[in-house]
Amino acid sequence: WPPSPAPTASVTSTPSTTPRPASRASSTPASPPSPTSSATTPTPSPSPRRRRPPRPSLSSTSPRPTSTGDGWSPRDVASKVRFNSNFGLFRNGFRSPAANWRDTMFVEMFPEAPSPEEIPPPCRGVLEVYAAAVRRLGERLFELLSEALGLPVGYLGRDAGCMDGLSLSVAAHYYPACPEPEATMGATKHSDPSFLTVLLQDTSGGLQAVLPRPPEERWVDVPPVAGALVVNVGDLLQLVSNDRLRSVEHRVLPTGAAGPARVSVACFFRHAYASTRPCVPVVVGGGGARAAAVYRSTTAGEFLAHYNGKGLDGRSALDHFRLPAAASSPPPPL
Numbered sequence: 298w299p300p301s302p303a304p305t306a307s308v309t310s311t312p313s314t315t316p317r318p319a320s321r322a323s324s325t326p327a328s329p330p331s332p333t334s335s336a337t338t339p340t341p342s343p344s345p346r347r348r349r350p351p352r353p354s355l356s357s358t359s360p361r362p363t364s365t366g367d368g369w370s371p372r373d374v375a376s377k378v379r380f381n382s383n384f385g386l387f388r389n390g391f392r393s394p395a396a397n398w399r400d401t402m403f404v405e406m407f408p409e410a411p412s413p414e415e416i417p418p419p420c421r422g423v424l425e426v427y428a429a430a431v432r433r434l435g436e437r438l439f440e441l442l443s444e445a446l447g448l449p450v451g452y453l454g455r456d457a458g459c460m461d462g463l464s465l466s467v468a469a470h471y472y473p474a475c476p477e478p479e480a481t482m483g484a485t486k487h488s489d490p491s492f493l494t495v496l497l498q499d500t501s502g503g504l505q506a507v508l509p510r511p512p513e514e515r516w517v518d519v520p521p522v523a524g525a526l527v528v529n530v531g532d533l534l535q536l537v538s539n540d541r542l543r544s545v546e547h548r549v550l551p552t553g554a555a556g557p558a559r560v561s562v563a564c565f566f567r568h569a570y571a572s573t574r575p576c577v578p579v580v581v582g583g584g585g586a587r588a589a590a591v592y593r594s595t596t597a598g599e600f601l602a603h604y605n606g607k608g609l610d611g612r613s614a615l616d617h618f619r620l621p622a623a624a625s626s627p628p629p630p631l
């Protein structure tokens with residue numbers, strides 16, 4: 298999930314004080330090392346043949362803790378390209394209940410992408426093309442979801458503002474192999490503060506989602522499928538669909554010391570923090586049926602401020618926006 302600009306620091310190992318999920322080793326079958334998981338260790342001795350340049354990979358952007366001298370200032374909070382280690386740790390007045398074992402590069406790609414020089418060289422060119430393709434995919438997904446709700450095809454994109462006023466940000470995560478998986482979290486349980494999130498994951502595994510089956514929730518693996526993207530419904534889509542589409546809680550289990558490292562790229566569809574455009578629950582369904590609003594209207598800025606201020610405490614940020622009458626009544630049917 299994309300954090301607002303915030304203080305950053307490098308943290309290499311911080312034990313969690315919260316109940317921990319099992320490490321990935323116990324729930325996910327071993328898989329071959331990711332092709333993008335190469336460490337940034339010194340290169341071997343020169344060979345007589347011309348050495349190939351290193352393959353571009355997200356892991357080769359990490360870690361670069363300070364300004365790099367080539368114009369890229371990953372700690373500059375005003376920059377559209379930012380780099381963080383374990384950003385969740387600094388939420389909620391430095392009282393985060395858990396440490397996430399990952400480095401993240403954020404790039405705000407839409408409505409205005411950074412200039413090419415601001416984008417780290419391994420991602421330059423590719424990121425622009427990828428973000429444009431994901432944006433087109435999102436446009437189509439919002440049309441299909443509108444139809445699924447029995448609403449006009451342009452409802453979510455245009456009227457609910459999921460595409461109009463869009464801010465598309467990309468979070469490229471690198472989860473290094475973790476020497477003590479039982480002493481940390483991969484990524485704490487959360488749902489995304491977006492309308493939709495389009496996630497690309499490599500072959501290393503570790504992603505899980507909650508099946509909310511009362512009385513007990515159940516975690517299920519979301520295994521990598523070659524050529525497939527994972528699409529998460531986010532909290533803001535749950536709000537504007539008035540609970541008819543549900544955001545999904547998910548987490549990433551840490552890998553063991555033997556790896557493999559995990560690389561994933563999450564694209565978040567939402568409004569800009571500064572947007573004043575309201576997010577309003579839809580109360581009209583297919584065939585003109587009406588339901589009571591489950592949430593009060595909000596803006597992405599207000600929602601994100603609450604989400605970030607609350608920290609990753611395992612509770613839904615949506616509860617704060619739920620109307621009192623709706624708390625006790627069941628959600629309207631899909």
Ligand SMILES: O=C(O)CCC(=O)C(=O)O
Binds near residue numbers: 547
């Ligand atoms: O690495 C992943 O697959 C999950 C990333 C994620 O949940 C997020 O960025 O919100």
Ligand SMILES: [Fe+2]
Binds near residue numbers: 547
């Ligand atoms: Fe997420």
